[in-house]
Amino acid sequence: MFSPFNSNKMFFFFILFFSTMISISSNSWFGCWIGLEINLLSFIPLINNSNNMLTSEASLKYFLTQTIASINLLFCIIFKMMLMKNFEMNNYIMIMINSSLLxxxxxxxxxxxxxxxxxxxxxxxxxxxxxxxxISPMILLSYYYNNNFLIIIIIFNSIIGAIGGFNQTSIRKLMAFSSINNLSWMLSAMMISENLWMFYFFLYSFLISIMCSLFSLINVFFINQLFFINMNYMIKLLLLINLLSLGGLPPFIGFFPKWIIINFLMNNNFYSLTFILIMMSLILLFLYIRIMYSSIMFNYLKLKWIKIKIKNNMFHTLIFSSIISFWGLTLSTFFFM
Structure with missing residues (x-):
């Protein structure tokens, strides 16, 4: 769905894949740490571009922050090995390891x-x-986490992911805060079951791939760009369907995993947590609708300066993906009845 791979970067994609496999299949914390470091060093060449100052700055920031988290994780691992029998300190070390992975x-x-x-x-x-x-930090977190600490983190992710999207004009930043909000649902699913987390993560990856493909296809990075682009009505419909599905609005497929998580949380008496997750998702839906407002409400063609041309094969793939997103909940409901 994206631009073709650069042959020079294929090697780093393979390393990125295998480094994740090393982390999640290792039987020691040192092996997990080595896999995370290889993952970091393989991702930086993929995002770095010498012709673009923004990507160079982003790669440097990513390296520094990930290095700080890795140093903290390594320190906690060594500290845990030294104080293996000290049960009073184990809880604090657990929280520090969780913080590094988060x-x-x-x-x-x-x-x-x-x-x-x-x-x-x-x-x-x-x-x-x-x-x-x-993937790697989430799976490592599922091995070793503090339940009360994780509930606080879920609330933080839900609130900050929704509130942080306000007053943002960049679609990429809105998608970043959307990812933070969806992380709260992923962590909730991880507390319930690893299979449920995998199911939610798979659907989230499917929906975010469609959104990134659409925005890449029309070359849009800011909300006000949608005002100047003369888009096909089908593209507007695809954007609207997939944004609402990503926000978890029924009857779209994005609501299905959230529906399961809400049921499990309610059965385990997490009423306040469920209320926060639902209310913050409604705020996020408002932010998604705001993205589409410019392109749907302003249809006067003389205001549109840029004409978008789209390849047919890419467009048909996105239409098929959106049909799955639209009918997925209905089909899955009949399947589980």
Whole structure:
């Protein structure tokens, strides 16, 4: 769905893939740490571009923040090995390890680097950062986490991901805060079941890939650009369907995993947490609709300065993906009845 791969960067894509496999399949914390470091060193050449100052700045910021998180993680691992029998300190070390992993995935309140780096990346690199780069820290977090600490982090992610999108004109930053909000749902799913987390992550990756493909296709990075672009009505419909699905509005497929998570949380008496997650998702839906407002409400063609030309094969792929997004909840509902 994206621009073709550069042959010079294929090697780093393979390393990125295998470094994640090393992290999640290792039987020691040192092996996990080595996999995370290889992942960091393979992702930087992918996002760095000597012809673009924004990508160079983003790669430097990403390296510094990830290095701080890695140093903190390594320190906690060594400290844990030294104080193996001290049960009083184990809880504090657990929280420190969780904080390091949360910082690596861009979770609130350690999200200070995430929107700034997203702003300097292409849509394809944004897709990798919002999906693949979260796999290793999330799986490592599922091995070893403090339940009460994780609930606080879920609330932080939900609130900051929704409120942070206000007063933003950049679509990439809005998608970054959307990713932070969706991270709260992923962490909630991880507390319930790893299979549920994998299901939510797969659907989120599917929806975010469609959104990044559409924005890359029409070459849009800011909300006000949609005002000047003469887009086909089908593209507007695809954007609207997938944005609402990403926000979790029924009857779209994005609501299905959230529906399951809400049921599990309500059955386990997490009423206040469920209320916060639902209300923040409604705020996020408002921000998504704001993206489409300029292109849907202003249809006077003399105001449109730029004409978009789209390749048919790419367009048909996006239409098929959007049909799955639109009918997915209905089909899955009949399947589970």
């Amino acid at each position: 910082m690596k995935m861009g979770s609130a309140p350690f999200h200070f680097w995430f929107p700034n780096i997203v702003e300097g990346l292409s849509w394809f690199n944004n897709f990798i950062l919002m999906t693949w780069q979260k």
